[in-house]
Amino acid sequence: MIPANVGASTVRDWAFPRAATGLRVLLTYGRDHGLGARTVLAGTGLQAGSLGLASGSGAAEVTAAQELRVVRNLVARLGEGIGPDVGSRYRAETFGVFGYALRSSRTLGEAVEVALTYLDLSHAFALPRAEVVGDEVVGRLDGGGLPVDVREVLVARDATAVLTVLDDLVPGGTGASLELTGSTATLRVAVSEMARPLPRDGADAAERSRLLCEQVVEPRRRRTGLAADVRVLVTQRLPEGAPMTAVAADLGRSERTLRRELAAAGVGYRELLDEVRASLAAELLRSGPTLGVDALARRLGYAEATSFIAAFRRWTGTTPAAWAREFA
Template sequence: MAILIDDEGGPATHNGRAGFPSLNQRSFAPFKISTVIDAVASRGIAPATVLDRTGLTLDEVRDPHTLTSIGQYLIACENIVAAGAEFADAFTIGSRLHLSAYGMYGYALMCSPTMRDFFDFAVRYQPLATPTVRLEWRSEGDVAIWRFREIYRDVMSSDVRTFLVRQQMKMTYTHIRDTAGADNLPVRALFALPEDPYATTDAHELSCPCLYAQEANELHYPIGILDQTPELGNRLTRTMLEETCERLIGQSRMSSGLSGEVYQLLLNAPSQLPSMTTAAAQLGLQERTLRRRLAAENTTYGAIVDDVRRKLAIEYLQTTRMSVDDVAWKVGFSDSANLRRAIRRWTGGTITDIRSA
């Protein structure tokens, strides 16, 4: 089953699962796709093969400011499986995706004061991490259980699905070791997949017995891991980073569909907001297509720009001591007078009112 492509070179629009980005929403740094390219290079799979049909170039993937989507990542995985990548490559990719590659989300996880906090945070803020499955966890008897619920399986072939399940298992295994240390190993892995010739590799890569044809994909750890303190645990730092992640999650939920993609694009450089033509190009669209699709979502590019400026200006005024001139520059106004007029239009009040609220 191939992932569908729309008329602009990206994956066709697919409804986002509850609380998760849509397949087309470009909200994520390209670190996962970059890791895939590096991991399969030794197998002779060229970057152009990995990126076929994604609408991305190698230069864009190497640029940390490029925004990518879940759909583009799924296409990259589909490409490498079709080109001969094996399930061993899924484990290689999972072992290379350390928490340090996940920005604020990864750093916050490493700073968790306890591993129970780690488990909770990983689930709550997972939509920040280019998710291909939905993370869940529970405690049951003497084990703490990660469950990996497949939410995009209807757009994947069986081979790609199996590849991504193994990759996710190894990623979680890697993240636990990054945080709690190399001695913390799972006691068993459950696969909602038939047993295949790679079963021996699974047990070796995950350092535990593996069971197949199960009801769910799960990784079980000793219950005692929940009370452990990560080496880098710091409650104050974690609280600060959680506030940042909460803001990022809130911003991603304020809009959906293409509006959400535009919103995230503008948040990356609010002091130098791109023209509609430039924004369309960055999203891989023609300007007329961007205008038409935003109209179908009952909004315009100008309205989203205005909303981004409003939210950021109010946040800066309420949470920082930046001068009014600095705030005006940060949100793309030429001077403080324009900001003051905008504040009056947005709120009916003044900058003093906002700062004293």
């Protein structure tokens, strides 16, 4: 059961980096409505192939501005009423380790707590607040701080996604209701539903999944400003090794200037590169044996697997195979 004063998300700003896997939902939606990837990604500087979005093998990050551009592209082609339809396509699995933590929760109430704690591992723009009113938990999403041109679309998408994921977590659904009113959304679910047990694997799943969330989210929260932008651009260029010259050019800087500005911020480029690689390696290993060590090394920008294994041992004190056996 969650406390009576459920409260708001720990996230205070929607402009956080997000996993590129969220764009797969938007790309698929566009494709199903006759739009090619180039049209959907126009103006983002992204290509589906370079992020692994076409095959689903990628675990890169994108900026909030890039995802926002994709939403605007869809709205321009398909209209402002797409929010609920897009939102209904999200499932817990869409969100990587965040979704794993939701699935691993002992009860629906615990899943709500996880969602509010790690919202910046989702793809949300409209930030939620929840409270207990009588015998209901009432969740509200207010789009007041979102760009006016896509405010209602984003609120409708995010609120519908929340409802869809909650119902997907609980066998038979939660019986929750959703009311969309312009730039606000209200979800209502009986307080008694919060105690509903969720199907999960293993008694230690909840603790393990939270640890994984912390491993992914901590570097993101620790880096702001230029360092945060560099981290995102590094993830997008990892398959080619994320050369500093290319990332600097993406930011409109020379390599020397970028190095100087990062030093002033108290961080080095190599440190950011290692952070991204360590985080994405954990994400990809946790998702199961879909990639061998050689393929994973290439995905992270290593020329050979031995270099990746040595780096992984430096980060974690163990090998990728041993880590996967323990945490995947």
